[in-house]
């Protein structure tokens with residue numbers, strides 16, 4: 001295991017920011033720390049980085065007990081939301097900085113900077129000043145600078161948080177590809193579910209200073225450990241008193257075999273290719289169902305109809321028509 005935080009507790013006055021947190025973040029993976037604002041994600045990242053100290057508990061990095069090491073001895077690279085570039089230095093000089101203070105040979109530095117700028121697709125901007133870059137380009141420069149000293153761990157705190165949605169999405173895809181190319185153990189903080197689900201190999205869901213679940217995107221989405229994870233990771237609706245994903249429910253306009261719930265289709269909204277149906281059940285629940293347009297058309301749904309709904313797990317063939 002590359003990064004292991006064990007029984008980490010951190011308080012600010014009376015406030016418990018991290019409450020006995022234990023996580024193992026595997027070598028070579030891209031791990032997201034995901035959770036609502038104020039949950040403790042950044043505090044955990046800062047403790048791993050050595051920018052903050054835990055009240056109790058330990059941090060191990062690559063098998064080395066790091067709890068008392070200063071940040072520069074932990075062999076970690078960081079990138080923050082608002083990256084502080086050296087404004088008076090060119091992009092290439094910014095990337096070279098960490099190598100220069102380590103007194104590497106000029107030829108080695110030049111070769112490394114060239115390689116990194118290619119990797120982050122900024123070769124043509126090597127001589128520009130940071131102020132002449134877009135926000136997304138600046139964050140890529142920040143990543144190149146963090147990678148220059150070949151850290152064993154890369155820590156990213158909402159690295160794309162300050163960028164607009166489109167650039168964010170591009171950088172997210174780019175980070176995934178970059179990580180596939182050079183699989184440095186990477187931990188990034190995000191409060192954006194979609195970002196975590198799309199980019200990460202593994203997700204640590206953190207809320208109120210506690211780890212709610214650790215798992216692959218599929219696991220946390222499809223097998224949430226509790227109601228909090230279920231509702232934080234995606235849309236939910238209540239059926240028979242339990243939370244379910246709206247796209248895990250099917251709707252039929254005639255009775256079906258098995259444990260179906262009968263109700264009335266009260267609303268049918270078409271949003272692009274998605275169809276959102278609302279069904280009022282006899283038990284008084286308002287169940288939301290998400291279907292694709294094709295699926296909804298196949299089912300022949302209309303507002304006002306009697307319908308029968310089942311969750312995917314219980315889905316049975318329709319009694320009369322044999323539709324699955």
Ligand SMILES: Nc1ncnc2c1ncn2[C@@H]1O[C@H](COP(=O)(O)OP(=O)(O)OP(=O)(O)O)[C@@H](O)[C@H]1O
Pocket residue numbers: 012015017035036037038039040041042043044189191
């Ligand atoms: N230096 C500090 N002094 C006092 N309270 C702090 C300090 N740093 C963090 N906190 C508190 O600890 C809690 C956790 O903060 P943290 O930044 O770790 O949350 P987060 O999950 O990263 O949220 P966000 O996404 O908003 O950054 C918050 O309630 C915050 O106000």
